[in-house]
Amino acid sequence: MTTVASAGIRFHSGSQAIPAAAVHTTPLGYDRRDIPVGVPLPVPASAALVDRLSGCGEIEVAFEGKLGDTLLALSTVRALLDWLRLRSILVAVRAVGPYAALMARSGLVTRTPATALRGRRAVIGDRAGVEARASEAVVGLVCDPGSPPCWSSDGCAHPDLPSRNYLALERRLGIRLPGTPPFAPLLPAVPSELVEELHAMGWLNGLTIAAITATSWPERKDYTAQRYIELAELIAERWQSQARLLLIGGEADSSGTRITTEGPRRHVQILRLDGVPADHLTSLFPRCQLVVGNDTGLTHLAAMARGRDGGGPPVVGLYARHSHSKWRTGLPHHHAVATDLSDRMHQGDLCPVRDAIAPNTDIHMNAFPPAALAQVCLDLLNGVCP
Known part of the structure; x- marks a missing residue:
């Protein structure tokens, strides 16, 4: 569902299906619903890729770059493992790099099977991770967020990056894989x-709200702590309850994790958490009632983090400039509030940076008035999709 939240911004539900005719897409080349799992596709497989992967006994997952790009690329790993299972190819799967522990939670990392082949290794990851291990690999699969297009199949568009990545590898491998949307894996909470x-x-x-203040592009994507505090105050006042606001900062620096409290406001108690490792945050987010964040890795992490029962809070991403559909997990509880510019990037499958599209006005995060955003959040807290 898409609704107008305020002048110039719109709410987009994570469960919304997007018709292929509504956006610019690339036809997948087949209707997935008409092809049984395991059946060859009507598009040719990459013979060299299939041959090399068929002879591997080990898959190394190596991501070295941004957290968000890594999380949205894990569906490529899922596609590869689905293909190996269909082919009854036994391999060991191990993760390396800064996100190895997170990937272990996804269920994509396995122990070494006793019958696995030795000495032939495939590496899948971002460009830095694959290139660092190229000499040890028989084949490398680079996950580049700029490569896979917005696919369309069965009359629907598949704009989120996990869908783009999964379907792109399915086409290259030439066989109908078992995965269905949403393609992003979940990250279950563990004791912390x-x-x-x-x-x-x-x-x-009680009412606990997590707000993501971390961003790799503060001049464009920083909603600011003050706006989040105002948002939490409005939610608590209308909820007629005290709220606890967790302001989640970025990666640890030389001083490590820093946890500090601020003076209480009328309706809100505030706790700042800076530099908390992603492993702990993955267990923290499912304990909240709501997560709000900019278009950044920790917001994607919050959407993929689930409690042991599979439950967790709604997650609202704020998209001022980039496509709100591409830079999401595709999970039904991962929603977006987006500007008109973000909507145009979504509709045309464009990027304001890559395609050098300058907006008519300089759009910043102040495009999202806390009052309008508060109403969206209250609807979600009440179980109503705005």
Whole structure:
């Protein structure tokens, strides 16, 4: 569902199906619903890729770059493993690099089977990860977020990056894989001492809102702590309850994790968490009632993080300049509030940076008034899709 949240911004539900005719797409070349799992596709496979992967006994998953790009690329790993299972090819799958622990949570990393082949390794990851291990690999699969187009099949568009990545590899491997949308894997919560400490201190009781302040592009994507505080105050006032706001900062610097409290406001208690490792945040986000963040890796992480029962909060991403559909997980609880410019990038499958598209006015995160955003969040908290 798409609704107008305020002048110039719109809400887009994570469960919304997008017709192929509504956006610029590349036809997948087949209707997936008409092809049984395991049946060859009507488009040719990449013979060299299939031959090399068929002889591998080990898959190494190596991502070295941004957290967000890594998370949205994990569906490529899923596609490869689905293909190997269909072919009954036994391999060991191991993750390396800064996100190895997160990937282990996804269920994509396996122990070494006793019958796995030795000495032939495929590497899948971002360009830095693959190139660093090219000499050890028989084949390298580079996950580039700029490469896969917005596919269309069965009358629907598949704009989110996990869908683009999964379907792109399915086409290259030439066989109908078993995956269905959403293609992004989930990251289940595990016990965390930090999370239990926060719970014991009362920070996870009642209405708890997590707000992502971290960003790799602060001049364009920083919603600011002050706007998040105003947002939380409006939500709490209309909810007629005290709220706890967790302001989630970026990666740890030389000082490590920093957790500080701010003076309480009328309706909100505020806790700043800076430099908290992603492993702990993956267990923290499912304990919140709502997560709001800019278009950044920790917001994607919040959407993929789920409790042990598979549940978790709605996640709202704020998209001022880039496509709100491409830079999401495709999960039904991962929503977007987007500007008109973001809508145009979505409709044309464009990027304002790559395609050098300058907006008529300089659009910043102040395009999202806290009052309008608060109403969207309240609807979601009440179980109503705006």
